Amino acid sequence: xxxxxxxxxxxxxxxxxxxxxxxxxxxxxxxxxxxxxxxxxxxxxxxxxxxxxxxxxxxxxxxxxxxxxxxxxxxxxxxxxxxxxxxxxxxxxxxxxxxxxxxxxxxxxxxxxxxxxxxxxxxxxxxxxxxxxxxxxxxxxxxxxxxxxxxxxxxxxxxxxxxxxxxxxxxxxxxxxxxxxxxxxxxxxxxxxxxxxxxxxxxxxxxxxxxxxxxxxxxxxxxxxxxxxxxxxxxxxxxxxxxxxxxxxxxxxxxxxxxxxxxxxxxxxxxxxxxxxxxxxxxxxxxxxxxxxxxxxxxxxxxxxxxxx
Amino acid sequence: xxxxxxxxxxxxxxxxxxxxxxxxxxxxxxxxxxxxxxxxxxxxxxxxxxxxxxxxxxxxxxxxxxxxxxxxxxxxxxxxxxxxxxxxxxxxxxxxxxxxxxxxxxxxxxxxxxxxxxxxxxxxxxxxxxxxxxxxxxxxxxxxxxxxxxxxxxxxxxxxxxxxxxxxxxxxxxxxxxxxxxxxxxxxxxxxxxxxxxxxxxxxxxxxxxxxxxxxxxxxxxxxxxxxxxxxxxxxxxxxxxxxxxxxxxxxxxxxxxxxxxxxxxxxxxxxxxxxxxxxxxxxxxxxxxxxxxxxxxxxxxxxxxxxx
Numbered sequence: 001x002x003x004x005x006x007x008x009x010x011x012x013x014x015x016x017x018x019x020x021x022x023x024x025x026x027x028x029x030x031x032x033x034x035x036x037x038x039x040x041x042x043x044x045x046x047x048x049x050x051x052x053x054x055x056x057x058x059x060x061x062x063x064x065x066x067x068x069x070x071x072x073x074x075x076x077x078x079x080x081x082x083x084x085x086x087x088x089x090x091x092x093x094x095x096x097x098x099x100x101x102x103x104x105x106x107x108x109x110x111x112x113x114x115x116x117x118x119x120x121x122x123x124x125x126x127x128x129x130x131x132x133x134x135x136x137x138x139x140x141x142x143x144x145x146x147x148x149x150x151x152x153x154x155x156x157x158x159x160x161x162x163x164x165x166x167x168x169x170x171x172x173x174x175x176x177x178x179x180x181x182x183x184x185x186x187x188x189x190x191x192x193x194x195x196x197x198x199x200x201x202x203x204x205x206x207x208x209x210x211x212x213x214x215x216x217x218x219x220x221x222x223x224x225x226x227x228x229x230x231x232x233x234x235x236x237x238x239x240x241x242x243x244x245x246x247x248x249x250x251x252x253x254x255x256x257x258x259x260x261x262x263x264x265x266x267x268x269x270x271x272x273x274x275x276x277x278x279x280x281x282x283x284x285x286x287x288x289x290x291x292x293x294x295x296x297x298x299x300x301x302x303x304x305x306x307x308x309x
Numbered sequence: 310x311x312x313x314x315x316x317x318x319x320x321x322x323x324x325x326x327x328x329x330x331x332x333x334x335x336x337x338x339x340x341x342x343x344x345x346x347x348x349x350x351x352x353x354x355x356x357x358x359x360x361x362x363x364x365x366x367x368x369x370x371x372x373x374x375x376x377x378x379x380x381x382x383x384x385x386x387x388x389x390x391x392x393x394x395x396x397x398x399x400x401x402x403x404x405x406x407x408x409x410x411x412x413x414x415x416x417x418x419x420x421x422x423x424x425x426x427x428x429x430x431x432x433x434x435x436x437x438x439x440x441x442x443x444x445x446x447x448x449x450x451x452x453x454x455x456x457x458x459x460x461x462x463x464x465x466x467x468x469x470x471x472x473x474x475x476x477x478x479x480x481x482x483x484x485x486x487x488x489x490x491x492x493x494x495x496x497x498x499x500x501x502x503x504x505x506x507x508x509x510x511x512x513x514x515x516x517x518x519x520x521x522x523x524x525x526x527x528x529x530x531x532x533x534x535x536x537x538x539x540x541x542x543x544x545x546x547x548x549x550x551x552x553x554x555x556x557x558x559x560x561x562x563x564x565x566x567x568x569x570x571x572x573x574x575x576x577x578x579x580x581x582x583x584x585x586x587x588x589x590x591x592x593x594x595x596x597x598x599x600x601x602x603x604x605x606x607x608x609x610x611x612x613x614x615x616x617x618x
Contacts, residue, residue, distance in 0.1 A: 076579075125526055129593065145526055174525075184522050187512050192530030194574075195504055198567045200589040202559065203496050205566070213493050215595045216483075217434055217454055221501030224533045230593035233586035240574045240582060250511065251571050255564065257514070258507045262560055265503075265549045270385075273549060277542035280509040284438065284539035286524045 004165045005068040006031040011059065011081055012072035013037040013046045014232070015127060016098045018136025020070065021052045023169040026138045036062035037133070038073075045133045060088040068165070071097035071109070076238035079108030086112045094118040094158050100185060100235070102149045102178035104242035110151075118158035121149045121178065123185075124171060131232040142170035149178040186246035190239055191254060194247065196228035197236075313474045315340040318375035320368065320390055321382035322346040322355045323541070325407045325433060327445025329379065330361045332478040335447045345371035346442070347382075354442045369397040377474070380406035380418070385547035388417030395421045403427040403467050409494060409544070411458045411487040413551035419460075427467035430458045430487065432494070433480060440541040451479035458487040495555035499548055500563060503556065505537035506545075 008030040010017040017035065024030045035052040036059055037043050047055045056062040063069050063085045071078050078097055089095070095117060099105045102121050113119040126144040128135065146166045150159050163173050176184070203214045203222065218226065240247055264272040317339040319326040326344065333339045344361040345368055346352050356364045365371035372378050372394045380387050387406055398404070404426060408414045411430050422428040435453040437444065455475045459468050472482050485493070512523045512531065527535065549556055573581040 147526070184518050184526055187515060187518055188523055188527050188531040190530075191511075192508055192534050194570060195508060195567070196530065197586055197589050198570055199501055199504060199563060200592050201585060202500075202562050202566050204588060204592055206496060206559075206562065209493050209496055211592075211595065214497055215592070217456070217493055218497050221499075221505065221537055222497040224537060225501050226589070226593040228530055228533060229586070229589040231586075231590075233583050233590060236586055237579050237582040241577055241579055244574055244577075248571060248574060250515075251567065253515070254508060254511050255567065257511050258504070258560070258564065261503060261507055262557060265553055265557060268550055268553075270546050270550055273546040274542050276510060277506055277538070277540075277545055279513060280506050280535070280538040281540075281542060283509050283513055283520075283524070284535040286520065 002028070003031050004029050004161065004168065005066075007066045008033045008068045008070065009063045009066035010035045010052060010070050010072060011062065011085070012074075013042050013051060013055075013133045014072060015131050015135040015140070016124060017070060017072035018046075018051055018133050019126075019138065019140035020072075020136075020169065022136055022138035023141060024165075027168050029165055029168050030068075034062045034066065042133050049134065051133055051136070059085050063088050063090075063093075065090050067093050068162070069093060069095045071095065071099070074235050074238040075099040075101050075105060075242045078105050079112070082109040082112040086114055089114055089117050091116045092118075094120060094162060096120045096122045096162055098122060098124055100189065100239045101243040102147075102181045106149075106151070106178055118155050119151070120154060120159055120162050121151075122162070122166070123147045123149070123181065124166075125189075126171070127231070129227050129230040131235070139170065141166075144171050146171040146173050147181055148173055148175050149181050150175065182243050183246045183249075186243055186250045190243055190247045191250040193228055193231065193236060194240065194251065195254065196225040199225050200229040311337070312340050313338050313470060313477065314375075314377040316375045317342045317377045317379065318372045319344045319361060319379050319381055320371065320394070321380070322351050322360060322364075322442045323381060324436060324440050324444040324449070326379060326381035327355075327360055327442050328435075328447065328449035329381075329445075329478065331445055331447035332450060333474075336477050338474055338477050339377075343371045343375065351442050358443065360442055360445070368394050372397050372399075372402075374399050376402050377471070378402060378404045380404065380408070383544050383547040384408040384410050384414060384551045387414050388421070391418040391421040395423055398423055398426050400425045401427075403429060403471060405429045405431045405471055407431060407433055409498065409548045410552040411456075411490045415458070415460070415487055427464050428460070429463060429468055429471050430460075431471070431475070432456045432458070432490065433475075434498075435480070436540070438536050438539040440544070448479065450475070453480050455480040455482050456490055457482055457484050458490050459484065491552050492555045492558075495552055495559045499552055499556045500559040502537055502540065502545060503549065503560065504563065505534040508534050509538040 010021060013035050021033050024033060033052040034054045034056055035046055036056050043055050071081055073081055097105050100123060105121055124141055124146040126140050166173050319330060322344050330342050333342055342361040343363045343365055344355055345365050352364050380390055382390055387408060406414050409432060414430055433450055433455040435449050475482050
């Protein structure tokens, strides 16, 4: 691969930025990668493990002369960061972000984008329940989707260049309108996360069953929920607060649907349950066929380190 | 290992029975393993793949002279099967089951147990979203819990012998009172399954988002739900109908809790959300420390076949 950007500035050095740094280095996609994180501890760790070429102690230093700036901070912090870096951006630079919500980031970041700077919002559909500068790995994006939600007046060449970088890190790109993105993600990610958080919280409150029992006997179902519910609290707080309408809409539908199934259990309507479970099984087949998961049984039992494929 | 039972009869030849057959063969734990399934197709498949030593065409033939009979059929079918095999059981035989609900199985099976036959209800906390005679693998039980809920008058020697078999297949055993088992499992498995089924159903109904989008962009959250929601419909119908009270109790608590979180989102109460998510994260750590999962990020991305450890 050849260099796509001469200097990439990563703002926020968590799982996503760290994985980008490692993937860009592995594929030789950036001349230099600078990084900045608000916390001294994160910067120290990033330096210690050599996460990027240069860890900077200020936002201004990190973005100076960068031709790509990646905002990889919680959604609620994007606007503030953008306001601070705006005066220091090079002419012709591209700013992108990796937030899980798109319209609110556009609303928060857009007004601070200087003339002559390109803003191309994005969202990699990749992650694990781990966070922080040590959580990244070079193959995180491999075969994952990375959605771009460029505004109607976006510069096609700037979008194409960012697209090349993302593809070179192993991801597949698609484009989508920002509000539609937020609805799709409310269904596929945001509502499921809130539900998992809720169920894990219920188990924690239930005093007739001990914590030890819940933990020891966490068979398939609950264990998968706890993995989801272990994700970064700050990131997820911001996701829910910034995709409020779509998430509440989906949760409302979810509750209705749950009540219908609860009623079927209460009334002993086995036919209704069986029909419902047969339909949901077919959706799973679709996901395997679409290549978004494997059919191999797993449940987190596979030993070993970080995924390599 | 040495032979623990001279003849083991497996009634129902799905994921659990198939895995038992393979594990017993691998470790040399049974003199002979017979098998029976109601469906001709399942019996044919089991013969074709040599799942057990002898596949029988009748229940009576399968259980004749068996010193261990394993009921591995859906919870709702246990009573009927037991009524049919009762006259054919050898004196001194042990009958166990692998149902996910224990009190209703005791109520359904218990009355048919002949004098001199031991009944020791059990539940392996192991499974995948696959089912049928081809789904089994010898290591399914390795390092998993297998709960026994013997009645107060159970013969200690018969229980110890069954315990030896289970342990020799790689599982860890524990004993529990049947109704307590049903409550613990409602929290750790039954309610999470119903919730996952519900969320997958919501996605299926939502017409503003296409099925293709839901499937393609099924990031971590939703994908894990679809895996849970792909489990065997008949088995799960029976679980919910036979653990009705405990499941409805937990679902009621879940809904209350979800409403509190929805309200926090609507009111913009970020502190409440952040505190909640921080607590749930700690539970996940407990599960990893208890050895019920690994800390490695995975999300079904690890390629390869069936788990081997």
